[in-house]
Amino acid sequence: MTVKQLSLPELADACTDLGIRNVGLWREPVRAHGLEATAELVRDAGLTVTTLCRGGFLTAIGTKERARALEDNRRAVDEAATLGTDTLVLVSGGLPAGSKDLRGARERIADALAELGPYAERHGVRLAIEPLHPMFASDRCVVSTLAQALDIAERFPAHQVGVTVDTYHVWWDDTAPAQIARAGSRIHTFQLADWTTPLPHGVLNGRGQIGEGAVDMREWKGYVEAAGYTGAIEVEIFNEDLWARDGREVLSQTASRFLQHAIQPPDAP
Amino acid sequence: MTVKQLSLPELADACTDLGIRNVGLWREPVRAHGLEATAELVRDAGLTVTTLCRGGFLTAIGTKERARALEDNRRAVDEAATLGTDTLVLVSGGLPAGSKDLRGARERIADALAELGPYAERHGVRLAIEPLHPMFASDRCVVSTLAQALDIAERFPAHQVGVTVDTYHVWWDDTAPAQIARAGSRIHTFQLADWTTPLPHGVLNGRGQIGEGAVDMREWKGYVEAAGYTGAIEVEIFNEDLWARDGREVLSQTASRFLQHAIQPPDAP
Numbered sequence: 001m002t003v004k005q006l007s008l009p010e011l012a013d014a015c016t017d018l019g020i021r022n023v024g025l026w027r028e029p030v031r032a033h034g035l036e037a038t039a040e041l042v043r044d045a046g047l048t049v050t051t052l053c054r055g056g057f058l059t060a061i062g063t064k065e066r067a068r069a070l071e072d073n074r075r076a077v078d079e080a081a082t083l084g085t086d087t088l089v090l091v092s093g094g095l096p097a098g099s100k101d102l103r104g105a106r107e108r109i110a111d112a113l114a115e116l117g118p119y120a121e122r123h124g125v126r127l128a129i130e131p132l133h134p135m136f137a138s139d140r141c142v143v144s145t146l147a148q149a150l151d152i153a154e155r156f157p158a159h160q161v162g163v164t165v166d167t168y169h170v171w172w173d174d175t176a177p178a179q180i181a182r183a184g185s186r187i188h189t190f191q192l193a194d195w196t197t198p199l200p201h202g203v204l205n206g207r208g209q210i211g212e213g214a215v216d217m218r219e220w221k222g223y224v225e226a227a228g229y230t231g232a233i234e235v236e237i238f239n240e241d242l243w244a245r246d247g248r249e250v251l252s253q254t255a256s257r258f259l260q261h262a263i264q265p266p267d268a269p
Numbered sequence: 270m271t272v273k274q275l276s277l278p279e280l281a282d283a284c285t286d287l288g289i290r291n292v293g294l295w296r297e298p299v300r301a302h303g304l305e306a307t308a309e310l311v312r313d314a315g316l317t318v319t320t321l322c323r324g325g326f327l328t329a330i331g332t333k334e335r336a337r338a339l340e341d342n343r344r345a346v347d348e349a350a351t352l353g354t355d356t357l358v359l360v361s362g363g364l365p366a367g368s369k370d371l372r373g374a375r376e377r378i379a380d381a382l383a384e385l386g387p388y389a390e391r392h393g394v395r396l397a398i399e400p401l402h403p404m405f406a407s408d409r410c411v412v413s414t415l416a417q418a419l420d421i422a423e424r425f426p427a428h429q430v431g432v433t434v435d436t437y438h439v440w441w442d443d444t445a446p447a448q449i450a451r452a453g454s455r456i457h458t459f460q461l462a463d464w465t466t467p468l469p470h471g472v473l474n475g476r477g478q479i480g481e482g483a484v485d486m487r488e489w490k491g492y493v494e495a496a497g498y499t500g501a502i503e504v505e506i507f508n509e510d511l512w513a514r515d516g517r518e519v520l521s522q523t524a525s526r527f528l529q530h531a532i533q534p535p536d537a538p
Contacts, residue, residue, distance in 0.1 A: 095483055099483075100483050100484065100485040100488075101485075102441065102443070102483075103443070133403065133404065134402065134403050134404070134441040134442070135402065135403070135404040135468065135472070137440075137441035137464075137483075138441075138464055138465075138466055138482070138483040139466045139467075144441050144442070145442075145443075147444075148443060171406075172371065172403040172406035172407075172413050173403070173413070173414075174371070174372070174414075174417060175416075195406075195407055196407075197407055197408045197471075198408075198470060198471040198472075199404065199468070199470070199471065199472050200470055201467060201468070201469055201470045202466075202467040202468065203404070203467075203468050203472060213407070214364055214368075214369050214371075214406075214407040215369065216369040216370075219369075
Protein backbone atom coordinates (compact mmCIF):
# COMPACT_ATOMS: atom_id res chain seq x y z
CA MET A 1 0.00 0.00 0.00
CA THR A 2 3.00 2.29 0.58
CA VAL A 3 3.61 2.21 -3.18
CA LYS A 4 0.12 1.51 -4.46
CA GLN A 5 0.94 3.44 -7.65
CA LEU A 6 2.90 0.33 -8.74
CA SER A 7 1.04 -2.57 -10.31
CA LEU A 8 1.79 -5.91 -8.66
CA PRO A 9 4.15 -6.98 -11.49
CA GLU A 10 5.95 -3.61 -11.21
CA LEU A 11 6.12 -4.09 -7.45
CA ALA A 12 7.57 -7.59 -7.81
CA ASP A 13 10.21 -6.28 -10.26
CA ALA A 14 11.10 -3.35 -8.01
CA CYS A 15 11.41 -5.62 -4.97
CA THR A 16 13.70 -7.95 -6.90
CA ASP A 17 15.87 -5.05 -8.08
CA LEU A 18 16.14 -3.60 -4.56
CA GLY A 19 16.77 -6.93 -2.85
CA ILE A 20 13.49 -6.82 -0.93
CA ARG A 21 12.35 -10.40 -0.27
CA ASN A 22 9.16 -9.83 1.75
CA VAL A 23 6.03 -7.95 0.85
CA GLY A 24 2.70 -7.27 2.56
CA LEU A 25 -0.27 -7.20 0.20
CA TRP A 26 -3.75 -5.69 0.27
CA ARG A 27 -6.78 -7.49 -1.02
CA GLU A 28 -7.92 -4.87 -3.56
CA PRO A 29 -4.80 -4.93 -5.79
CA VAL A 30 -4.63 -8.72 -5.42
CA ARG A 31 -8.21 -8.97 -6.64
CA ALA A 32 -7.46 -6.56 -9.50
CA HIS A 33 -4.49 -8.67 -10.65
CA GLY A 34 -6.25 -11.94 -9.90
CA LEU A 35 -5.68 -14.11 -6.84
CA GLU A 36 -4.06 -17.07 -8.57
CA ALA A 37 -2.05 -14.81 -10.85
CA THR A 38 -0.74 -12.91 -7.81
CA ALA A 39 0.17 -16.13 -6.02
CA GLU A 40 2.10 -17.20 -9.11
CA LEU A 41 3.70 -13.77 -9.49
CA VAL A 42 5.10 -13.67 -5.95
CA ARG A 43 6.15 -17.34 -6.15
CA ASP A 44 8.03 -16.77 -9.40
CA ALA A 45 9.67 -13.64 -7.98
CA GLY A 46 10.75 -15.55 -4.89
CA LEU A 47 8.83 -13.12 -2.67
CA THR A 48 7.34 -14.05 0.68
CA VAL A 49 3.95 -12.50 1.43
CA THR A 50 4.23 -11.32 5.04
CA THR A 51 0.54 -10.49 5.61
CA LEU A 52 -2.67 -9.90 3.76
CA CYS A 53 -4.62 -6.73 4.62
CA ARG A 54 -7.38 -6.78 5.55
CA GLY A 55 -10.25 -8.63 7.04
CA GLY A 56 -12.41 -7.29 9.84
CA PHE A 57 -15.29 -4.80 9.82
CA LEU A 58 -17.09 -7.05 12.24
CA THR A 59 -19.13 -4.53 14.24
CA ALA A 60 -22.43 -4.61 12.35
CA ILE A 61 -25.55 -5.36 14.38
CA GLY A 62 -27.95 -6.69 11.74
CA THR A 63 -28.00 -10.46 11.10
CA LYS A 64 -27.66 -10.15 7.33
CA GLU A 65 -24.84 -7.65 7.53
CA ARG A 66 -23.02 -9.82 10.06
CA ALA A 67 -23.37 -12.89 7.88
CA ARG A 68 -21.98 -10.93 4.93
CA ALA A 69 -19.01 -9.75 7.01
CA LEU A 70 -18.23 -13.26 8.22
CA GLU A 71 -18.42 -14.59 4.66
CA ASP A 72 -16.09 -11.84 3.46
CA ASN A 73 -13.62 -12.69 6.22
CA ARG A 74 -13.68 -16.38 5.34
CA ARG A 75 -12.89 -15.37 1.77
CA ALA A 76 -10.01 -13.21 3.05
CA VAL A 77 -8.65 -16.21 4.97
CA ASP A 78 -8.84 -18.29 1.79
CA GLU A 79 -7.00 -15.58 -0.13
CA ALA A 80 -4.28 -15.37 2.52
CA ALA A 81 -3.79 -19.14 2.34
CA THR A 82 -3.60 -19.05 -1.45
CA LEU A 83 -0.98 -16.29 -1.31
CA GLY A 84 1.05 -18.35 1.13
CA THR A 85 0.93 -15.94 4.04
CA ASP A 86 0.03 -17.12 7.54
CA THR A 87 -1.35 -13.76 8.72
CA LEU A 88 -4.55 -11.87 7.93
CA VAL A 89 -4.66 -8.36 9.42
CA LEU A 90 -8.04 -7.34 10.86
CA VAL A 91 -9.34 -3.78 10.99
CA SER A 92 -12.23 -4.26 13.32
CA GLY A 93 -14.73 -1.70 12.04
CA GLY A 94 -16.30 1.42 13.51
CA LEU A 95 -19.54 2.19 15.30
CA PRO A 96 -22.67 1.28 13.35
CA ALA A 97 -24.62 4.38 12.23
CA GLY A 98 -26.28 6.05 15.20
CA SER A 99 -24.65 3.83 17.82
CA LYS A 100 -22.57 5.21 20.71
CA ASP A 101 -21.83 1.79 22.19
CA LEU A 102 -18.10 1.08 21.85
CA ARG A 103 -18.22 -1.76 24.36
CA GLY A 104 -21.01 -3.55 22.50
CA ALA A 105 -19.15 -3.15 19.20
CA ARG A 106 -16.01 -4.68 20.71
CA GLU A 107 -18.03 -7.64 21.99
CA ARG A 108 -19.45 -8.27 18.53
CA ILE A 109 -15.87 -8.51 17.23
CA ALA A 110 -15.11 -11.17 19.81
CA ASP A 111 -18.29 -13.05 18.85
CA ALA A 112 -17.22 -13.03 15.21
CA LEU A 113 -13.73 -14.26 16.04
CA ALA A 114 -15.17 -17.27 17.83
CA GLU A 115 -16.38 -18.34 14.39
CA LEU A 116 -13.48 -17.05 12.30
CA GLY A 117 -10.58 -18.20 14.53
CA PRO A 118 -11.15 -21.95 14.02
CA TYR A 119 -11.87 -21.40 10.31
CA ALA A 120 -8.58 -19.53 9.92
CA GLU A 121 -6.69 -22.20 11.85
CA ARG A 122 -7.96 -24.90 9.51
CA HIS A 123 -6.44 -22.88 6.64
CA GLY A 124 -3.13 -22.25 8.39
CA VAL A 125 -3.87 -18.54 8.87
CA ARG A 126 -3.67 -16.39 12.02
CA LEU A 127 -5.93 -13.38 12.57
CA ALA A 128 -4.06 -10.25 13.70
CA ILE A 129 -6.33 -7.65 15.33
CA GLU A 130 -4.89 -4.22 14.58
CA PRO A 131 -5.64 -1.51 17.10
CA LEU A 132 -6.02 1.72 15.14
CA HIS A 133 -5.22 5.15 16.52
CA PRO A 134 -8.08 6.48 18.71
CA MET A 135 -8.87 9.08 16.05
CA PHE A 136 -10.39 6.20 14.04
CA ALA A 137 -12.52 4.86 16.92
CA SER A 138 -15.90 5.97 15.58
CA ASP A 139 -15.64 5.37 11.85
CA ARG A 140 -13.06 2.67 11.25
CA CYS A 141 -11.92 0.69 14.28
CA VAL A 142 -13.42 0.55 17.77
CA VAL A 143 -10.26 -1.23 18.95
CA SER A 144 -7.95 1.67 19.80
CA THR A 145 -5.23 0.23 22.03
CA LEU A 146 -3.11 -2.89 22.28
CA ALA A 147 -4.73 -3.55 25.67
CA GLN A 148 -8.19 -3.63 24.07
CA ALA A 149 -6.91 -5.82 21.21
CA LEU A 150 -5.33 -8.27 23.65
CA ASP A 151 -8.42 -8.34 25.85
CA ILE A 152 -10.19 -9.78 22.80
CA ALA A 153 -7.32 -11.87 21.38
CA GLU A 154 -6.63 -13.65 24.67
CA ARG A 155 -10.03 -15.30 24.57
CA PHE A 156 -8.63 -17.45 21.75
CA PRO A 157 -5.50 -19.54 21.21
CA ALA A 158 -2.47 -17.45 20.13
CA HIS A 159 -2.18 -19.42 16.88
CA GLN A 160 -5.72 -18.32 16.00
CA VAL A 161 -5.88 -14.69 17.13
CA GLY A 162 -3.13 -12.20 17.85
CA VAL A 163 -2.40 -8.53 17.23
CA THR A 164 -0.74 -6.19 14.78
CA VAL A 165 1.64 -3.67 16.35
CA ASP A 166 1.84 -0.57 14.15
CA THR A 167 3.97 2.30 15.43
CA TYR A 168 1.63 4.85 13.84
CA HIS A 169 -1.27 3.72 15.98
CA VAL A 170 0.44 3.11 19.33
CA TRP A 171 3.41 5.50 19.53
CA TRP A 172 1.60 7.97 21.86
CA ASP A 173 0.56 5.26 24.36
CA ASP A 174 2.81 4.95 27.42
CA THR A 175 1.14 1.65 28.31
CA ALA A 176 1.91 0.10 24.90
CA PRO A 177 5.40 -1.20 25.78
CA ALA A 178 3.95 -3.25 28.66
CA GLN A 179 1.16 -4.47 26.37
CA ILE A 180 3.74 -5.55 23.78
CA ALA A 181 5.43 -7.60 26.50
CA ARG A 182 2.02 -9.04 27.42
CA ALA A 183 1.37 -9.89 23.76
CA GLY A 184 4.50 -12.02 23.39
CA SER A 185 3.85 -14.67 20.74
CA ARG A 186 0.57 -12.97 19.85
CA ILE A 187 2.47 -10.29 17.93
CA HIS A 188 1.64 -11.58 14.47
CA THR A 189 3.08 -8.65 12.59
CA PHE A 190 4.97 -5.43 13.28
CA GLN A 191 4.43 -2.39 11.06
CA LEU A 192 6.18 0.96 10.82
CA ALA A 193 4.93 4.39 9.83
CA ASP A 194 5.88 7.76 11.23
CA TRP A 195 3.59 10.32 12.88
CA THR A 196 3.60 13.69 11.14
CA THR A 197 1.36 16.76 11.40
CA PRO A 198 -0.71 18.57 10.29
CA LEU A 199 -3.08 15.69 9.62
CA PRO A 200 -4.97 15.95 6.32
CA HIS A 201 -8.77 16.14 5.98
CA GLY A 202 -10.17 12.77 6.95
CA VAL A 203 -6.81 11.89 8.59
CA LEU A 204 -6.47 8.54 6.78
CA ASN A 205 -3.69 9.38 4.37
CA GLY A 206 -1.41 11.46 6.57
CA ARG A 207 1.11 8.84 7.66
CA GLY A 208 4.70 9.97 7.52
CA GLN A 209 7.67 8.45 5.75
CA ILE A 210 10.02 6.73 8.22
CA GLY A 211 12.25 9.31 9.91
CA GLU A 212 10.10 12.35 9.20
CA GLY A 213 8.00 12.37 12.35
CA ALA A 214 7.77 11.82 16.08
CA VAL A 215 8.26 8.06 16.29
CA ASP A 216 11.50 6.46 17.48
CA MET A 217 11.50 3.34 15.28
CA ARG A 218 14.44 1.68 17.07
CA GLU A 219 12.68 2.01 20.41
CA TRP A 220 9.54 0.21 19.20
CA LYS A 221 11.55 -2.40 17.34
CA GLY A 222 13.32 -3.00 20.63
CA TYR A 223 10.02 -3.57 22.44
CA VAL A 224 8.70 -6.17 19.98
CA GLU A 225 12.06 -7.93 19.83
CA ALA A 226 12.22 -8.06 23.63
CA ALA A 227 8.77 -9.68 23.49
CA GLY A 228 10.22 -12.38 21.24
CA TYR A 229 9.13 -11.13 17.82
CA THR A 230 11.37 -12.43 15.04
CA GLY A 231 9.07 -11.95 12.05
CA ALA A 232 9.28 -9.53 9.17
CA ILE A 233 8.89 -5.80 9.71
CA GLU A 234 6.45 -4.10 7.36
CA VAL A 235 6.44 -0.44 6.37
CA GLU A 236 2.87 0.67 5.71
CA ILE A 237 2.43 4.32 4.81
CA PHE A 238 -0.73 5.92 3.45
CA ASN A 239 0.38 9.24 2.07
CA GLU A 240 -0.94 11.15 -0.93
CA ASP A 241 2.44 12.82 -1.51
CA LEU A 242 4.25 9.48 -1.66
CA TRP A 243 1.58 8.04 -3.95
CA ALA A 244 2.01 11.00 -6.33
CA ARG A 245 5.72 10.24 -6.79
CA ASP A 246 7.49 7.57 -8.81
CA GLY A 247 6.73 4.27 -7.08
CA ARG A 248 10.18 2.74 -7.52
CA GLU A 249 11.81 5.85 -6.12
CA VAL A 250 9.47 5.78 -3.10
CA LEU A 251 10.17 2.09 -2.52
CA SER A 252 13.90 2.70 -2.70
CA GLN A 253 13.65 5.67 -0.33
CA THR A 254 11.50 3.67 2.06
CA ALA A 255 13.99 0.80 2.12
CA SER A 256 16.84 3.16 2.86
CA ARG A 257 14.87 5.03 5.55
CA PHE A 258 14.03 1.67 7.10
CA LEU A 259 17.69 0.75 7.31
CA GLN A 260 18.66 4.18 8.59
CA HIS A 261 16.01 4.57 11.28
CA ALA A 262 15.13 1.03 12.33
CA ILE A 263 18.17 -1.17 11.66
CA GLN A 264 21.43 0.74 11.75
CA PRO A 265 22.80 2.12 15.04
CA PRO A 266 21.62 5.71 15.65
CA ASP A 267 25.07 7.19 15.01
CA ALA A 268 25.65 5.40 11.70
CA PRO A 269 27.00 7.77 9.02
CA MET B 270 -14.83 29.57 22.57
CA THR B 271 -17.93 27.73 21.35
CA VAL B 272 -19.32 31.11 20.27
CA LYS B 273 -16.13 33.05 19.68
CA GLN B 274 -17.92 35.12 17.02
CA LEU B 275 -19.57 36.98 19.91
CA SER B 276 -17.68 39.79 21.62
CA LEU B 277 -17.55 39.44 25.40
CA PRO B 278 -20.28 42.08 25.92
CA GLU B 279 -22.46 40.29 23.35
CA LEU B 280 -21.73 37.00 25.11
CA ALA B 281 -22.69 38.43 28.50
CA ASP B 282 -25.94 39.77 27.05
CA ALA B 283 -26.76 36.49 25.34
CA CYS B 284 -26.04 34.52 28.52
CA THR B 285 -28.34 36.83 30.49
CA ASP B 286 -31.12 36.48 27.92
CA LEU B 287 -30.81 32.67 27.86
CA GLY B 288 -30.55 32.28 31.63
CA ILE B 289 -26.99 30.97 31.45
CA ARG B 290 -25.21 31.88 34.72
CA ASN B 291 -21.76 30.32 34.17
CA VAL B 292 -19.22 30.89 31.46
CA GLY B 293 -15.75 29.57 30.68
CA LEU B 294 -13.41 32.14 29.15
CA TRP B 295 -10.29 32.01 27.02
CA ARG B 296 -7.38 34.34 27.55
CA GLU B 297 -7.24 35.85 24.05
CA PRO B 298 -10.72 37.45 24.03
CA VAL B 299 -10.22 38.52 27.65
CA ARG B 300 -7.00 40.25 26.68
CA ALA B 301 -8.71 41.84 23.67
CA HIS B 302 -11.51 43.25 25.85
CA GLY B 303 -9.15 44.09 28.71
CA LEU B 304 -8.71 42.01 31.86
CA GLU B 305 -10.20 44.48 34.34
CA ALA B 306 -12.99 45.39 31.93
CA THR B 307 -13.86 41.71 31.52
CA ALA B 308 -13.87 41.16 35.28
CA GLU B 309 -16.25 44.10 35.62
CA LEU B 310 -18.39 42.90 32.72
CA VAL B 311 -18.96 39.42 34.13
CA ARG B 312 -19.49 40.82 37.65
CA ASP B 313 -22.10 43.29 36.42
CA ALA B 314 -23.82 40.57 34.41
CA GLY B 315 -23.89 38.30 37.46
CA LEU B 316 -21.93 35.64 35.57
CA THR B 317 -19.61 33.16 37.25
CA VAL B 318 -16.42 32.41 35.34
CA THR B 319 -16.06 28.62 35.55
CA THR B 320 -12.52 28.32 34.18
CA LEU B 321 -9.91 30.26 32.30
CA CYS B 322 -8.33 28.59 29.28
CA ARG B 323 -5.45 28.18 29.05
CA GLY B 324 -2.06 27.96 30.59
CA GLY B 325 0.43 25.24 29.87
CA PHE B 326 2.83 24.72 26.93
CA LEU B 327 5.43 23.62 29.43
CA THR B 328 7.45 21.16 27.35
CA ALA B 329 10.23 23.41 26.05
CA ILE B 330 13.79 22.29 26.72
CA GLY B 331 15.73 25.57 26.52
CA THR B 332 16.20 27.59 29.72
CA LYS B 333 15.00 30.86 28.24
CA GLU B 334 11.96 29.32 26.64
CA ARG B 335 11.08 27.52 29.88
CA ALA B 336 11.38 30.74 31.88
CA ARG B 337 9.12 32.49 29.38
CA ALA B 338 6.53 29.69 29.67
CA LEU B 339 6.59 29.81 33.47
CA GLU B 340 6.19 33.59 33.42
CA ASP B 341 3.25 33.30 31.02
CA ASN B 342 1.60 30.74 33.27
CA ARG B 343 2.03 32.95 36.35
CA ARG B 344 0.32 35.71 34.36
CA ALA B 345 -2.49 33.29 33.47
CA VAL B 346 -2.93 32.47 37.17
CA ASP B 347 -3.13 36.19 37.94
CA GLU B 348 -5.73 36.64 35.21
CA ALA B 349 -7.81 33.73 36.54
CA ALA B 350 -7.74 35.25 40.02
CA THR B 351 -8.79 38.65 38.67
CA LEU B 352 -11.70 37.07 36.78
CA GLY B 353 -12.80 35.34 39.96
CA THR B 354 -12.40 31.77 38.72
CA ASP B 355 -10.59 29.15 40.78
CA THR B 356 -9.52 27.02 37.82
CA LEU B 357 -6.89 27.49 35.12
CA VAL B 358 -6.99 24.83 32.41
CA LEU B 359 -3.57 23.65 31.22
CA VAL B 360 -2.82 22.36 27.72
CA SER B 361 0.56 20.85 28.32
CA GLY B 362 2.32 21.43 25.00
CA GLY B 363 3.68 19.15 22.30
CA LEU B 364 7.07 17.70 21.49
CA PRO B 365 9.80 20.30 20.95
CA ALA B 366 10.96 20.45 17.33
CA GLY B 367 12.97 17.36 16.43
CA SER B 368 12.30 15.56 19.73
CA LYS B 369 10.73 12.09 19.89
CA ASP B 370 10.86 11.92 23.70
CA LEU B 371 7.29 11.92 25.05
CA ARG B 372 8.39 10.72 28.49
CA GLY B 373 10.92 13.52 28.88
CA ALA B 374 8.37 16.11 27.79
CA ARG B 375 5.90 14.81 30.38
CA GLU B 376 8.56 15.06 33.08
CA ARG B 377 9.26 18.69 32.16
CA ILE B 378 5.57 19.43 32.72
CA ALA B 379 5.80 17.95 36.21
CA ASP B 380 8.93 20.02 36.88
CA ALA B 381 7.11 23.19 35.87
CA LEU B 382 4.11 22.36 38.05
CA ALA B 383 6.36 22.08 41.09
CA GLU B 384 6.92 25.81 40.61
CA LEU B 385 3.46 26.79 39.37
CA GLY B 386 1.34 24.77 41.82
CA PRO B 387 2.35 26.72 44.94
CA TYR B 388 2.14 30.01 43.02
CA ALA B 389 -1.40 29.19 41.90
CA GLU B 390 -2.40 28.13 45.43
CA ARG B 391 -1.29 31.49 46.81
CA HIS B 392 -3.69 33.12 44.31
CA GLY B 393 -6.59 30.78 45.05
CA VAL B 394 -6.31 29.07 41.68
CA ARG B 395 -6.15 25.35 40.85
CA LEU B 396 -4.32 24.03 37.78
CA ALA B 397 -6.32 21.54 35.72
CA ILE B 398 -4.18 19.40 33.40
CA GLU B 399 -6.24 18.58 30.34
CA PRO B 400 -5.37 15.36 28.54
CA LEU B 401 -5.93 16.00 24.85
CA HIS B 402 -6.92 13.31 22.35
CA PRO B 403 -3.87 11.25 21.26
CA MET B 404 -4.10 12.81 17.80
CA PHE B 405 -2.63 15.96 19.41
CA ALA B 406 0.26 14.17 21.15
CA SER B 407 3.05 15.48 18.93
CA ASP B 408 2.06 19.06 18.27
CA ARG B 409 -0.15 20.24 21.10
CA CYS B 410 -0.28 18.06 24.19
CA VAL B 411 1.96 15.15 25.18
CA VAL B 412 -0.55 14.26 27.91
CA SER B 413 -3.03 12.04 26.06
CA THR B 414 -4.94 10.14 28.73
CA LEU B 415 -6.46 10.77 32.14
CA ALA B 416 -4.06 8.17 33.53
CA GLN B 417 -1.06 10.19 32.31
CA ALA B 418 -2.59 13.43 33.62
CA LEU B 419 -3.21 11.89 37.03
CA ASP B 420 0.26 10.37 37.16
CA ILE B 421 1.51 13.97 37.04
CA ALA B 422 -1.24 15.63 39.11
CA GLU B 423 -0.93 13.19 42.00
CA ARG B 424 2.58 14.41 42.73
CA PHE B 425 0.93 17.60 44.04
CA PRO B 426 -1.90 18.40 46.46
CA ALA B 427 -5.36 18.15 44.85
CA HIS B 428 -6.07 21.82 45.60
CA GLN B 429 -3.02 22.74 43.51
CA VAL B 430 -3.15 20.37 40.54
CA GLY B 431 -6.03 18.35 39.12
CA VAL B 432 -7.42 17.41 35.74
CA THR B 433 -9.90 18.51 33.11
CA VAL B 434 -12.23 15.78 31.87
CA ASP B 435 -13.37 16.58 28.33
CA THR B 436 -15.59 14.03 26.62
CA TYR B 437 -14.07 14.86 23.23
CA HIS B 438 -10.62 13.77 24.35
CA VAL B 439 -11.45 10.68 26.43
CA TRP B 440 -14.59 9.14 24.96
CA TRP B 441 -12.73 6.36 23.10
CA ASP B 442 -10.76 5.25 26.20
CA ASP B 443 -12.20 2.22 28.02
CA THR B 444 -9.91 2.92 30.97
CA ALA B 445 -11.17 6.50 31.41
CA PRO B 446 -14.15 5.65 33.65
CA ALA B 447 -11.81 4.03 36.18
CA GLN B 448 -9.45 7.00 35.92
CA ILE B 449 -12.33 9.39 36.59
CA ALA B 450 -13.06 7.42 39.76
CA ARG B 451 -9.36 7.63 40.62
CA ALA B 452 -9.41 11.38 40.02
CA GLY B 453 -12.19 12.07 42.53
CA SER B 454 -11.73 15.59 43.89
CA ARG B 455 -9.03 16.25 41.31
CA ILE B 456 -11.69 16.70 38.63
CA HIS B 457 -11.46 20.47 38.44
CA THR B 458 -13.71 20.88 35.45
CA PHE B 459 -15.86 18.75 33.16
CA GLN B 460 -16.28 19.71 29.51
CA LEU B 461 -18.51 18.39 26.76
CA ALA B 462 -18.04 18.19 23.01
CA ASP B 463 -19.15 15.49 20.61
CA TRP B 464 -16.98 13.37 18.33
CA THR B 465 -17.88 13.68 14.66
CA THR B 466 -16.13 12.63 11.45
CA PRO B 467 -14.65 13.27 8.96
CA LEU B 468 -12.06 15.32 10.84
CA PRO B 469 -11.02 18.52 9.07
CA HIS B 470 -7.47 19.32 7.92
CA GLY B 471 -5.38 19.93 11.04
CA VAL B 472 -8.14 18.26 13.13
CA LEU B 473 -8.36 21.13 15.66
CA ASN B 474 -11.71 22.58 14.68
CA GLY B 475 -13.72 19.46 14.02
CA ARG B 476 -15.51 19.07 17.34
CA GLY B 477 -19.17 18.24 17.06
CA GLN B 478 -22.21 19.98 18.52
CA ILE B 479 -23.67 18.01 21.43
CA GLY B 480 -25.83 15.17 20.16
CA GLU B 481 -24.36 14.98 16.66
CA GLY B 482 -21.66 12.42 17.25
CA ALA B 483 -20.52 9.24 18.97
CA VAL B 484 -20.39 10.41 22.61
CA ASP B 485 -23.01 9.43 25.17
CA MET B 486 -23.04 12.62 27.27
CA ARG B 487 -25.20 11.17 30.05
CA GLU B 488 -22.83 8.27 30.49
CA TRP B 489 -19.81 10.52 31.03
CA LYS B 490 -21.75 12.91 33.24
CA GLY B 491 -22.63 9.85 35.30
CA TYR B 492 -18.97 8.93 35.70
CA VAL B 493 -17.86 12.35 36.96
CA GLU B 494 -20.86 12.64 39.26
CA ALA B 495 -20.17 9.19 40.70
CA ALA B 496 -16.63 10.45 41.37
CA GLY B 497 -18.10 13.32 43.40
CA TYR B 498 -17.99 16.13 40.84
CA THR B 499 -20.57 18.83 41.56
CA GLY B 500 -19.08 21.73 39.60
CA ALA B 501 -20.28 23.42 36.45
CA ILE B 502 -20.36 21.56 33.15
CA GLU B 503 -18.79 23.42 30.25
CA VAL B 504 -19.55 22.96 26.57
CA GLU B 505 -16.42 23.67 24.54
CA ILE B 506 -16.74 23.17 20.80
CA PHE B 507 -14.24 24.30 18.17
CA ASN B 508 -16.11 24.13 14.91
CA GLU B 509 -15.79 26.35 11.85
CA ASP B 510 -19.41 25.75 10.87
CA LEU B 511 -20.69 26.86 14.29
CA TRP B 512 -18.41 29.90 14.22
CA ALA B 513 -19.79 30.90 10.80
CA ARG B 514 -23.34 31.05 12.16
CA ASP B 515 -25.10 33.64 14.29
CA GLY B 516 -23.51 33.42 17.73
CA ARG B 517 -26.70 33.88 19.74
CA GLU B 518 -28.42 31.18 17.75
CA VAL B 519 -25.49 28.79 18.31
CA LEU B 520 -25.47 29.56 22.05
CA SER B 521 -29.19 28.93 22.24
CA GLN B 522 -28.91 25.69 20.28
CA THR B 523 -25.99 24.57 22.46
CA ALA B 524 -27.95 25.24 25.65
CA SER B 525 -30.89 23.24 24.39
CA ARG B 526 -28.69 20.38 23.16
CA PHE B 527 -27.01 20.35 26.57
CA LEU B 528 -30.36 19.96 28.30
CA GLN B 529 -31.53 17.35 25.81
CA HIS B 530 -28.44 15.13 25.79
CA ALA B 531 -26.83 15.65 29.18
CA ILE B 532 -29.55 16.64 31.63
CA GLN B 533 -32.96 15.34 30.65
CA PRO B 534 -33.77 11.62 30.82
CA PRO B 535 -33.04 9.87 27.50
CA ASP B 536 -36.70 9.35 26.66
CA ALA B 537 -37.76 12.96 27.32
CA PRO B 538 -40.01 14.31 24.56
